[in-house]
Amino acid sequence: MVSAFIFSRLDYCNAVLCGLPQSTISPLQRVHNAAALVTLGLSQCGHVRPALKELHWLRLTYRIQYNVAFMMFTVQA
Numbered sequence: 001m002v003s004a005f006i007f008s009r010l011d012y013c014n015a016v017l018c019g020l021p022q023s024t025i026s027p028l029q030r031v032h033n034a035a036a037l038v039t040l041g042l043s044q045c046g047h048v049r050p051a052l053k054e055l056h057w058l059r060l061t062y063r064i065q066y067n068v069a070f071m072m073f074t075v076q077a
Contacts, residue, residue: 006035010060014067022061029060 010028017025033048040051052059058066
């Protein structure tokens with residue numbers, strides 16, 4: 001449920017987010033990290049990288065690049 005609500009908002013404008021500086025992406029990455037911790041029921045002071053790995057979630061910058069590349073692939077085909 002958490003991933004459905006969070007990812008729908010994060011993936012809304014990937015084409016606009018692609019290529020923006022890290023200072024603009026970092027607040028969105030913090031939301032993404034918090035969603036991963038809540039999904040697994042982990043503490044807020046825990047490390048998020050193992051949680052993302054366990055959920056098979058990409059970091060937000062890579063997720064944006066992947067979604068834009070996938071959109072371009074489907075438009076081309």
